[in-house]
Amino acid sequence: MENRVKLKVLGISYSQIQAGAYALILAQVNGPYRIPVVIGASEAQSIALKMEGIIPPRPMTHDLFVSFAHAFGVKLEEVFIYKFEDGIFSSELTFTDGDRTVTIDSRTSDAIAIAMRTNTPIFTTREILNETGFEMEVQENADHDDDATDLPDGTDEEEIHTNTTPKLENYAVEELEKTLDRLIEREEYEEAARVAEILRRKRNSQ
16 A cells, blocks of 8 residues: 555546547645646546536436446445556446445546546556656745746747647756746646656656
8 A cells, every 4th residue: 555645536637638538637745746637528528527616417327327336325435547658547446235345447538427426546656657647846935926937948929838749748858847847837737747758758668
């Protein structure tokens, strides 16, 4: 258990890494790290509805799954994000009926949607946190100009928001790290998730 890190759902934003997808932001409990997970539109809708406390007129797939499990006395004990490979997170759901405990594989987006409906804890490994997470520090002083973002030398703000991924991939690791820090400070998680993914690929290629 020492290697496990507890997570919570922080929010959802539109993903600029993959068209038509969304970025689910998971936060380290009692820690500064955030993990962006790219999910599909239907899963994002399901998670967003739960976050907003909206009850649809008819149960969605995840609601139906939870109702089915409860009807047969099955409880979800934990969600464990145990692997990150080729840009994809893999998760396990551990269920029990009091007599048997069963662990099954799941897409991370489905696992999170179900966990939110059952108040189930979510965990990952410290290795995955270090590999995929980005750190957000609480700033005591906000003396900097809120209308300005520090960007790599020779880059204006319009470029960082409008240029395509290949342009960002031309930045050095140090420049990407600096850009990522500034985006996180401004809580621009959509752009931060995109920069974090490019930074991860560049580090892996070194």
